[in-house]
Structures are given as structure tokens and as C-alpha cells.
Amino acid sequence: MVNAGKQLITGLGVLLLLAVLSTSCYAMDYPDEVELDSLADLYEPVVFDHAMHVDVTENCSECHHHTTGTGVANEYCAKCHTGDVEMDVVACQDCHSADPVSIENLRNPQPGYSYHNDQPSLKAAYHLKCLGCHQNVDGPTGCEDCHAKTEAGDKFYRSGEFAPKEPAHSSAH
Amino acid sequence: MSKITRRKFLAGSAAGGAAMMMTPAKKAFAAGSFEGFPDGMGVLVDLTRCVGCRTCEAACNVEQKLPEPALPFDDTSVFDEMHHGQKRRTTDKAYTIVNRYEPKSADEPLYRKIQCNHCNEPACLTSCFVNAYKKTPEGAVIYNSKVCVGCRNCMIACPFHIPAYTYSSVLNPVIKKCIFCYDTRLKEGRPPACVESCPQQVMTFGKRKDLMVIAHERIKKNPGKYVDHVYGEKEVGGTGWFYLSNVPFEEAGFDVNLPKKPIIDNVKDFLAIVPMVLTIWPALFTGFHLLATKGKSHGHGDDNSHDKQEGH
Numbered sequence: 442m443v444n445a446g447k448q449l450i451t452g453l454g455v456l457l458l459l460a461v462l463s464t465s466c467y468a469m470d471y472p473d474e475v476e477l478d479s480l481a482d483l484y485e486p487v488v489f490d491h492a493m494h495v496d497v498t499e500n501c502s503e504c505h506h507h508t509t510g511t512g513v514a515n516e517y518c519a520k521c522h523t524g525d526v527e528m529d530v531v532a533c534q535d536c537h538s539a540d541p542v543s544i545e546n547l548r549n550p551q552p553g554y555s556y557h558n559d560q561p562s563l564k565a566a567y568h569l570k571c572l573g574c575h576q577n578v579d580g581p582t583g584c585e586d587c588h589a590k591t592e593a594g595d596k597f598y599r600s601g602e603f604a605p606k607e608p609a610h611s612s613a614h
Numbered sequence: 615m616s617k618i619t620r621r622k623f624l625a626g627s628a629a630g631g632a633a634m635m636m637t638p639a640k641k642a643f644a645a646g647s648f649e650g651f652p653d654g655m656g657v658l659v660d661l662t663r664c665v666g667c668r669t670c671e672a673a674c675n676v677e678q679k680l681p682e683p684a685l686p687f688d689d690t691s692v693f694d695e696m697h698h699g700q701k702r703r704t705t706d707k708a709y710t711i712v713n714r715y716e717p718k719s720a721d722e723p724l725y726r727k728i729q730c731n732h733c734n735e736p737a738c739l740t741s742c743f744v745n746a747y748k749k750t751p752e753g754a755v756i757y758n759s760k761v762c763v764g765c766r767n768c769m770i771a772c773p774f775h776i777p778a779y780t781y782s783s784v785l786n787p788v789i790k791k792c793i794f795c796y797d798t799r800l801k802e803g804r805p806p807a808c809v810e811s812c813p814q815q816v817m818t819f820g821k822r823k824d825l826m827v828i829a830h831e832r833i834k835k836n837p838g839k840y841v842d843h844v845y846g847e848k849e850v851g852g853t854g855w856f857y858l859s860n861v862p863f864e865e866a867g868f869d870v871n872l873p874k875k876p877i878i879d880n881v882k883d884f885l886a887i888v889p890m891v892l893t894i895w896p897a898l899f900t901g902f903h904l905l906a907t908k909g910k911s912h913g914h915g916d917d918n919s920h921d922k923q924e925g926h
Contacts, residue, residue: 517835542819544803559828565815572665572814576722584667584688598672600686 471495479534480564483594487587497578504570505531521556537566650734654753655800656822656854658829659727661866662839663814666690666712666725673811674710674729677795681707701867704728706778706790710808717865724859726866727816729808730755730776730792731846732854737877741771746789752801753822753854754794762788773850773872794854822854829858851876 471491478486494504501509506518510527513519530536541562561569575582584590595601672687674680685692693714695702701713710729717724736755739747746762749755764787768777777791795806804810805819818825826847833840845863846856849872857863864870873879 542805559818559831561815564813568813569663569815582665597676598669598687599675599683600688604686605682605684 477567480539480567481588482591483597484584484588484590503574508536533566533570534563537561537563539563650822650852650854651749651751651753652823654734654751654822654854655794655819656732656753656825656856657806657809658818658820658825659855659857660816660818660832661724661726661857661859663816664712664725664727665814666693666714666723667813668692668712669811669813670710670727670808670817671708671712673807674792675708677798677807678709680709683708704730704776704778704791706780706782709778709790709792713867715866717861719861719865724861724866727808728774728776729855730794731774731856732794733850733876734852734854735850735876735878737771737773737850738768738777740876740878740881741767743767750796750800752794752796754796754800755854756793756796757789757791759788759790764788771877773869773877826856829856832858848874850874851879 473490473492475489475491476486477489495501498504500514501511502514505511506515507513507522507526508528508531510525512525513522537560539562541560560566571587572582574580581587590598590600596603599605668687668690671683675683675687692702693712697703702711704711710727712725712727715724715726732749732753732755734749736747736749738757739749739755742757743765744761744763746757746759747755747768748757764779766777766779766789768789769775769779777789780787780790794800795804799806805817809817809819818828820828826844829844829847833842833844840858840860841862843863844856844858845868846853851874857868859866862870
């Protein structure tokens with residue numbers, strides 16, 4: 442009986458420790474808000490509510506792959522990235538280049554791994570990750586639901602004050 | 615004396631004709647084995663990523679200095695447009711367009727960007743009798759509007775219905791199509807404007823042979839996501855732009871009945887015969903004719919009377 446009691450207490454203790462450990466992963470330092478502005482041009486910067494997204498996601502690795510030390514969501518990545526090691530780089534732009542096919546990169550290709558050879562650009566990393574999830578959870582999916590068009594954007598898309606003067610009928614040729 | 619000279623002439627022309635036949639025939643057969651320039655660039659298009667934002671259309675319009683569109687580029691009502699029962703096509707004012715499809719085997723609509731696929735062995739190039747088209751070592755299929763006579767053979771030849779015609783131009787109507795942004799970007803090694811503008815990286819730019827490896831890896835790394843086919847790897851001898859899809863390609867409006875061989879293969883046997891017909895046949899049949907008439911003249915009697923008859 443005593444033995445069983447001891448085992449129960451030890452078991453509970455281990456569970457408690459695990460619980461503390463797992464929440465401590467979530468309790469690590471992270472910004473509540475991130476302004477995604479490095480690519481802003483046709484659209485205004487996005488003020489990303491990071492704290493809210495931490496609340497609604499089950500695991501940091503849903504967005505941060507294996508870099509936050511919370512395990513690996515993707516089976517394929519898990520073949521190498523097994524350890525729950527927190528890395529120095531966690532921001533999207535630390536790995537995803539804004540201009541992956543620049544002339545310099547094309548002329549002097551990096552030897553690189555054969556595994557990270559299909560990495561999306563920063564712009565695509567944001568959109569694929571955000572929109573990919575939003576489509577599944579019925580989050581906002583319209584362009585201007587996340588970022589308003591700038592004047593340059595209106596000019597580019599010929600919308601707003603730059604809209605074509607004669608609408609509709611000329612399109613049906 | 616005059617008789618011998620004529621015979622020599624006929625024999626010479628027959629030999630010359632045979633020699634002429636050999637050379638072009640060899641060239642025509644060699645054309646079928648071309649598999650694209652080794653360092654030619656290409657674009658891998660992943661249809662599962664496209665959300666139909668039409669940013670590529672706007673980028674193309676700006677880069678190629680095309681005329682103002684009928685509707686803003688953020689207007690999605692264009693997806694409902696039908697022209698003569700067909701979805702939108704590329705025009706002389708829009709070298710790329712995005713269409714929406716409703717595939718049977720998926721719940722979500724599918725968006726597909728359409729532009730020139732920059733074939734390894736372009737049918738447009740083969741069909742052009744003024745040699746206006748050129749496949750550059752960088753991978754683009756470009757054309758010279760200055761020599762275009764507006765015959766529209768390429769419009770009929772293209773298996774993807776891409777070249778468009780400036781019907782609105784009264785004096786000098788010419789062909790217009792996507793040139794892979796050759797003049798302003800590709801020549802310098804930069805990706806075309808549409809590729810760079812895409813928020814979802816639907817299109818990945820790189821060397822065609824490297825991208826083909828990535829395409830097959832994507833299929834392998836995401837079991838069940840894609841149909842196991844890269845459209846454009848083999849179609850019409852291989853295209854510079856090729857596609858991955860989560861639904862069968864026919865449901866995304868692709869022509870899945872295209873041959874694996876370049877379009878020129880359909881006609882090269884015939885084309886090889888043309889020089890033979892034009893050069894050998896006249897000589898050959900003249901020879902037959904002469905033999906036949908020679909026999910007849912022998913029947914008539916002496917050669918002198920025959921020569922007199924011919925002289926009439």
C-alpha cells in the first residue's frame with residue numbers, strides 16, 4: 442500500500458514536472474506584436490498579433506518549424522530535426538530570404554543541403570503559412586483583410602483612383 | 615551534238631537533285647532529338663498555391679508596358695467572364711491571365727495562370743516561315759515583330775493557344791505574346807515580373823533541369839497532395855514552364871491529349887520529302903518521258919525525223 446502511494450506521488454510529481462516544462466516552452470520570451478514591414482510596398486505593413494496566434498495555435502512549430510524547441514510538426518523535417526533544441530534564429534526572415542533568386546545567388550549558388558533546396562522566399566513564407574492556415578480555420582483570406590493597399594498598390598492594380606475610366610463593356614470583346 | 619548536251623544536262627540535274635534531297639532531310643531528322651538548352655531557365659508552377667489574386671497580371675501589364683485593362687486587376691469578376699463559350703485567353707493586351715476552374719475532385723476552386731510555356735521545341739517557331747521566332751539559350755521563346763508578316767500560322771500551330779494578334783491595328787497587325795520578360799529581366803538572369811510579384815510563390819524560377827528535380831521531390835515529400843505527373847516535362851517535347859496539380863490536369867483545363875513528341879515530329883517526315891518531290895521528280899519523270907518518247911521515235915524510224923518533230 443505504502444509502495445503504491447509512493448509510486449502515485451512520484452508519478453504525480455513527474456506529471457507536474459512535465460506540465461511545468463511544457464508550459465515553460467510556451468512561457469519563453471516572445472513579442473506580443475510583430476510589425477511585418479520589411480516588404481511593405483504595394484500594401485501597408487502588417488501588424489501581426491503574435492500573442493493572439495500563440496493562444497489559438499497548439500504548438501509553436503506550426504509556424505516556426507523546429508526552431509523554437511517545441512518539437513517538429515512536419516514528419517519529413519522530423520527525420521533530421523528530432524531534438525527539441527531552441528535555436529538562435531526564430532524569426533521568419535532569419536531563414537527565408539527576401540530575394541532568393543537575386544542575380545548574385547543565381548551566379549554563385551550556395552552549395553547548401555539537398556533538403557533545404559525548395560525554401561520559399563520571405564514573401565511566400567508569410568503568405569503560404571498565414572493563408573494556408575486561414576483557409577483551413579476560416580480566418581480572413583482577402584488581401585486587404587490583413588494589409589491595406591498603399592497608393593503605389595492602387596496604381597499597380599489600377600484600382601481606387603487609378604481604376605480604368607471606361608468600365609465593363611470594353612472587356613467583352 | 616546538241617542531243618548529247620541535253621542528256622548530260624538532265625543527268626546532272628538528277629544528281630544535283632539527289633544531293634539537295636540528302637542535306638535538308640538530315641537536318642529535319644536531327645531536330646527531333648533536341649531536349650532544350652542545358653542551362654535554359656524555367657518556371658515550376660504549383661497550382662495548389664494559387665489563390666487567384668491576379669497580381670501576376672498587374673505585374674505583367676506594368677513590366678511589358680501594356681495598355682490599360684478594362685477592369686482593375688483586383689477585380690475578381692473576370693473569373694466569370696466567358697468569350698464565345700470559352701474562359702479568358704491571352705490577348706495582345708494581356709500576355710498572362712488567371713482563370714478559375716471548378717475541379718470535380720476537389721471542394722475548392724482552382725486558379726491557373728496562363729502564359730507562353732516556352733517550349734523546348736516551339737511549334738510557333740517551326741511554323742513561322744519568316745523566321746521571326748527564336749528560342750534563346752536562356753530558355754525564352756522570343757520573336758521579332760519587325761519581320762512578322764501577320765500570317766498567324768503560329769496561332770494555329772501553338773498547342774496552348776498562346777500567341778495573340780493585334781486585330782485592332784489596321785496598318786501593321788502583328789503577333790504578341792509573353793517573352794519570359796527576356797529583354798528586361800531574363801537576359802540579366804532575373805526572374806520574370808509575374809514570378810517576382812506572386813505573393814504565394816506559385817512560380818519558382820531556376821534552371822529547368824534543377825526545377826524538374828524539385829518538382830518530383832515535392833510530389834514525393836507530400837504524399838497524396840499532388841497527382842503524380844509534371845505537366846510539361848514531356849508534353850510536346852518538354853516546356854520551359856511546367857506544372858504541379860492536386861487534381862487531374864484535365865480538370866484544370868489542360869489539354870492532356872498532347873503528344874509527348876515535339877509538334878514538328880508530326881510534319882518532319884513530310885517536310886523531308888518536299889525537297890525530293892521538288893527536285894528529283896521533275897528530273898526523274900523527264901527521264902521517263904524521254905525514255906518513252908525515245909522508244910516511240912525508234913518505232914517511227916530514223917532519229918532525224920524525230921528531231922524535226924520536236925523542233926516544231
